[in-house]
Amino acid sequence: MNKYLLIVVVLLAIIVASIDAKKERKQRKSQLNTDEIAVKSATDTAAANEVVKQDQCLKLKCDAGKECVIDTESGKAKCQCISTCADNTDVRRRVCSNHNTTWQSDCHLYKHRCDCIEGQKSSDCDDKHKHMHIDYYGECQELPECRKEVLEDFPRRMREWLDHIISKKVETSGTGDDGSDHSKKWIDAIIWKFCDLDKQPHDRQVSRHELFPLRAPLLSMESCISDFLNGCDPNDDHKITLVEWGECLGATDAEMVDKCNKFHSIKEN
Known part of the structure; x- marks a missing residue:
């Protein structure tokens, strides 16, 4: 049991x-x-x-050297100086400032400018750094002088270059649709480039600042780009109109028809 x-x-x-x-x-x-x-x-x-x-x-669109962050107190977006730029060892990404100083990258240059403007503590901040910008891409170097014959031939080479670019980007108005002279199709190319340089608010004027994307990449290779662009502003008001742009590249006033709305719509689509 x-x-x-x-x-x-x-x-x-x-x-x-x-x-x-x-x-x-x-x-x-x-x-x-x-x-x-x-x-x-x-x-x-x-x-x-x-x-x-x-x-x-x-x-929110932030200026060069700034990035968008969310404010911890208000919870709203704001622009502030970039906190950190990635180290760069690629010499092709280096830039030369208007003070003839080489910087690791455009990020490093604009971050430093922003820090100086915002009053961040730095041993090498002065007034000139507050107005610093990229002069051209690549390491600073002694640039060759612009020779007279090169400057005189510059409009032709610029027309051919722009014509080549636009042939891949947008449809030009050749003899098929409006009876225009096919030999003058480069006119559309230079009008397109003017419209491309004319950023918001699209006021049909290109400022010196808006010329930067055209000038900076070419300056170290094209010694006459600065003299050429300066010549496109004959009244020295720091703005280039559509007609002034055309005259600079060999087009008549009548040929420089405003087609920016057309080109902007093509770009958006």
């Missing part, structure tokens, strides 16, 4: 232990689910915050 009773007690102990183990597993699983939900919630919140940041920053 005692033998049977012992067996029953052992079986009951096993059953109780099994039930306890099952409860413990269930509790652990429940805790894991709770932790997973908490982690997922935190992840979703972080992702949502990142989406909000991206949405706000899409609507």
Whole structure:
């Protein structure tokens, strides 16, 4: 009898232990689910915050040397000086400033300018750094002088270059659709480039600042680019009109028809 009773007690102990183990597993699983939900919630919140940041920053245009961040107090997007620029060892990405100083990259140059303007502590900040900009791409070097014969031939080479570019970008108005002289299709090319340089608000004038994307990449290779562009502004008002641009490249006033709306719509599509 005692033998049977012992067996029953052992079986009951096993059953109780099994039930306890099952409860413990269930509790652990429940805790894991709770932790997973908490982690997922935190992840979703972080992702949502990142989406909000991206949405706000899409609507905010920051100047060179600045980046969009979300203000911790107001929760709104704002522009502030770039915190860090990636180290650059590629000499092709280096830039030369208007003070003849080589910088690792455009990011480094504009970040330094921003820091100086915003009053960040730096041992080499002075007034000239507050107005610093990229003069041309590549390391600073002694640039060759612009020779007279090269300057005289510059408009022709510029026309041919722009004609080559536009032939790949937009459809020009050749003799097929408006009866224009196919030999004059370069006219569309130079009008297109003027419209491309004329950024928002598209006031049909190209400022010295808006000439930068054309001038900076070419200066180290084309010694006459600066003299050529200066000649396109005969009244020295620091703005080039469509007609002035055309005269500079050998087109008549009548040939310089405003087609910027057409070219901008093609670019957007």
